[in-house]
Amino acid sequence: MSHSTPALTEADRLMTVCNSCRYCEGLCAVFPAMELKRSFSDGDLNHLANLCHNCGACYHDCQFTPPHEFAVNVPGTLAQVRAESYAHYAWPKAARPLFARHGTALAIGMTLVTALFILGLVAANEPGALLTAHLDDARFYALLPHEAMVALFGAAFLWMLLAVFMGARAFWRDTGTPQTELRDHTQATLDAARLRYLDGGGMGCFNEDDQPTDRRRLWHHFTFYGFLLCLGATSLATVYHYVFGWEAPYTWHSGPALLGIAGGIGLVIGPLGLLSAKRARMQELGAVGFRGMEVGFILMLLITGASGLALRVLGETALLGPLLALHLGAVLTFFLSMPYGKFVHGLYRYLALSRHARDMRIALAPKR
Ligand code: SF4
Numbered sequence: 218m219s220h221s222t223p224a225l226t227e228a229d230r231l232m233t234v235c236n237s238c239r240y241c242e243g244l245c246a247v248f249p250a251m252e253l254k255r256s257f258s259d260g261d262l263n264h265l266a267n268l269c270h271n272c273g274a275c276y277h278d279c280q281f282t283p284p285h286e287f288a289v290n291v292p293g294t295l296a297q298v299r300a301e302s303y304a305h306y307a308w309p310k311a312a313r314p315l316f317a318r319h320g321t322a323l324a325i326g327m328t329l330v331t332a333l334f335i336l337g338l339v340a341a342n343e344p345g346a347l348l349t350a351h352l353d354d355a356r357f358y359a360l361l362p363h364e365a366m367v368a369l370f371g372a373a374f375l376w377m378l379l380a381v382f383m384g385a386r387a388f389w390r391d392t393g394t395p396q397t398e399l400r401d402h403t404q405a406t407l408d409a410a411r412l413r414y415l416d417g418g419g420m421g422c423f424n425e426d427d428q429p430t431d432r433r434r435l436w437h438h439f440t441f442y443g444f445l446l447c448l449g450a451t452s453l454a455t456v457y458h459y460v461f462g463w464e465a466p467y468t469w470h471s472g473p474a475l476l477g478i479a480g481g482i483g484l485v486i487g488p489l490g491l492l493s494a495k496r497a498r499m500q501e502l503g504a505v506g507f508r509g510m511e512v513g514f515i516l517m518l519l520i521t522g523a524s525g526l527a528l529r530v531l532g533e534t535a536l537l538g539p540l541l542a543l544h545l546g547a548v549l550t551f552f553l554s555m556p557y558g559k560f561v562h563g564l565y566r567y568l569a570l571s572r573h574a575r576d577m578r579i580a581l582a583p584k585r
């Protein structure tokens with residue numbers, strides 16, 4: 218079967234070799250999923266690539282890795298296919314080049330530009346508030362009226378939702394629009410929540426050498442649950458505002474603040490661990506040409522978490538204005554970049570896990 222990119226062609230070759238060998242079938246979901254097929258379309262290979270958690274176990278277990286003439290490198294090849302799949306499914310098409318350019322400098326630059334834009338809005342609204350807003354009881358809104366915040370973030374959020382939905386729909390269609398049931402999604406949610414397939418079949422994840430550990434999974438968990446807690450803080454604050462009429466800022470022992478502090482700590486520890494693991498990671502296990510996208514995404518999370526915590530600690534000082542602008546700039550940049558960066562890997566992996574749960578349920582059902 219012909220494929221649309223060299224990475225997909227190589228993935229097809231490797232899956233044919235692995236399907237004959239099957240030595241790694243107990244390591245993760247990729248090999249059992251591969252065994253259900255004899256030939257692979259682009260959609261099948263993108264499904265397998267997003268099912269792979271890049272634990273590296275099959276690279277270290279394989280007797281055919283380079284310099285063997287078969288040159289089998291499943292994690293590296295699937296990482297390349299996976300990274301290219303993010304751009305392939307992105308919506309609108311014109312935004313696809315952003316994945317290759319979505320680097321560290323772009324993430325930091327966009328955050329600063331957005332923060333400056335917000336500072337400009339503050340200056341236009343109430344110039345004197347920038348360094349004195351902390352003296353005001355309604356200090357957030359002395360800087361930026363609530364309506365302006367809602368309009369700015371609501372528009373960015375809706376755009377993000379639309380673009381992410383369109384990308385996910387294209388991915389789902391290309392992988393065959395599988396007819397999943399609630400139990401498949403329950404299984405996929407459990408597998409995603411504990412990162413089941415990042416454990417190298419029970420040994421741990423290989424990162425810088427041939428000694429597996431659980432550290433990479435731990436950093437992912439700090440990041441993922443930190444993000445969810447921050448999302449919970451924002452959602453609860455919205456309920457406080459619109460349902461109870463309680464306006465921000467909230468005391469440190471209120472629900473939104475406690476969730477935000479816990480989430481912010483997760484979004485600092487997790488990304489720092491991931492950056493350190495990425496710096497040490499064996500190059501053979503990663504995709505070529507997408508390092509900037511990956512580091513940029515982790516940095517965005519780190520800046521968002523750290524600026525949110527700094528706002529909590531220093532929110533009653535004259536730094537409130539600049540810190541609020543930086544935090545809002547980071548959140549707005551994060552929203553806008555979500556459909557065009559590494560964020561989509563969580564969504565596509567969840568969809569791949571859902572299809573896998575459904576495929577295995579059908580394959581293992583007793584035959585009548
Ligand atoms: S990665 Fe290597 S050892 Fe594992 S199934 Fe493929 S060919 Fe066999």
Ligand code: SF4
Nearest residue numbers: 245269270272273275
């Ligand atoms: S790197 Fe890990 S998750 Fe990916 S195919 Fe190999 S064993 Fe499976």
